[in-house]
Amino acid sequence: MSTDTRLNFPIEDIPKNGESLKIADGLTWVRMPLPMSLNHINLWLIGENHDQTLVDTGMHLPEVVEKWTALINKENYSIKRVFITHMHPDHVGMGGWFVDQHNCEFMMSRTDYLQCRVLSADKTGNVPQVAIDFYKKAGMKEEALERYVSRFGFFGSIIYPLPSSYQRVKGGDILNFGEREWKVLEGSGHTMEHLCLYSLDEEYLISGDQILPTISSHVGVFPTEPEANPLEDWINSCKRLKSQVNEEVLVLPAHGRPFIGAHKRLDALINLHEANLESLHDLLKEPRKATETFSVLFNREIDENNFLMALGESLAHLNCLEQRGAISKDLIDGVYHYEAN
Ligand SMILES: [Zn+2]
Numbered sequence: 001m002s003t004d005t006r007l008n009f010p011i012e013d014i015p016k017n018g019e020s021l022k023i024a025d026g027l028t029w030v031r032m033p034l035p036m037s038l039n040h041i042n043l044w045l046i047g048e049n050h051d052q053t054l055v056d057t058g059m060h061l062p063e064v065v066e067k068w069t070a071l072i073n074k075e076n077y078s079i080k081r082v083f084i085t086h087m088h089p090d091h092v093g094m095g096g097w098f099v100d101q102h103n104c105e106f107m108m109s110r111t112d113y114l115q116c117r118v119l120s121a122d123k124t125g126n127v128p129q130v131a132i133d134f135y136k137k138a139g140m141k142e143e144a145l146e147r148y149v150s151r152f153g154f155f156g157s158i159i160y161p162l163p164s165s166y167q168r169v170k171g172g173d174i175l176n177f178g179e180r181e182w183k184v185l186e187g188s189g190h191t192m193e194h195l196c197l198y199s200l201d202e203e204y205l206i207s208g209d210q211i212l213p214t215i216s217s218h219v220g221v222f223p224t225e226p227e228a229n230p231l232e233d234w235i236n237s238c239k240r241l242k243s244q245v246n247e248e249v250l251v252l253p254a255h256g257r258p259f260i261g262a263h264k265r266l267d268a269l270i271n272l273h274e275a276n277l278e279s280l281h282d283l284l285k286e287p288r289k290a291t292e293t294f295s296v297l298f299n300r301e302i303d304e305n306n307f308l309m310a311l312g313e314s315l316a317h318l319n320c321l322e323q324r325g326a327i328s329k330d331l332i333d334g335v336y337h338y339e340a341n
């Protein structure tokens with residue numbers, strides 16, 4: 001489901017990967033490449049060239065180091081602090097590099113900072129048995145399990161070592177970046193403590209992955225907390241954000257193009273998940289494994305590259321329905337089967 005056509009995209013130009021585009025005084029849009037089907041991330045520079053705050057950083061890849069070095073030299077940027085919206089590698093990956101190379105301050109939410117340090121400590125070949133058991137109970141087959149085991153530790157490999165200390169930022173904080181004051185808005189469900197920056201003049205919302213114009217952000221369950229209910233957190237965050245931001249604000253998302261229509265988009269995201277929950281509930285008139293629910297949740301092909309994400313997302317929907325009291329699960333032959341109550 002996409003409501004793309006109902007949103008307004010007022011900025012015509014898009015910076016190429018490794019380049020920047022000034023969109024207002026003291027506000028610059030930077031793009032960096034990602035090595036996936038989602039092939040870019042948007043980063044934001046707040047302030048004038050001699051004193052800039054960088055919001056999110058890009059993935060730690062040789063190509064990104066090269067592009068950042070060239071861009072900083074070309075534009076003569078002086079980046080004084082780095083603000084991270086959340087702990088995913090495309091956002092935080094170069095954070096430690098900026099601290100080491102440019103002696104920046106480093107700002108992040110506490111939960112995401114700690115979670116990122118924990119996840120980047122996972123070492124290849126050291127997969128916990130509970131993680132394997134978790135995926136077996138979710139119905140994962142041998143081949144997919146082997147793939148999971150072989151990729152364990154990947155998260156840390158695309159993040160420059162995280163700085164050993166950081167400045168905590170939390171929802172409600174007011175920060176002075178550039179000529180504007182920014183209020184920190186917190187969301188949960190995509191990661192545990194995702195931060196957005198809302199300018200006090202209500203003109204701009206740097207939304208990270210909390211509101212994206214065309215894709216629905218990943219909301220998944222992982223082996224560290226099998227009973228987590230991130231989808232209810234996500235839906236509640238969307239509702240809260242809608243009450244906090246102006247419909248006319250220019251949303252500056254981490255992926256896709258800047259747009260106007262925050263309320264429309266938040267409503268569409270909430271409705272998408274509620275519709276998926278309903279279809280899933282209907283499907284579960286017959287008992288099914290998590291891996292047998294993809295057809296009602298995704299309108300794209302699930303292959304080996306996105307299987308783990310799809311399974312995590314399916315578990316998030318199942319946990320949400322279970323904790324709303326709508327379905328129950330039963331362990332049969334070592335695999336959970338879910339059925340409507
Ligand atoms: Zn993310």
Ligand SMILES: [Zn+2]
Binds near residue numbers: 090
């Ligand atoms: Zn992202």
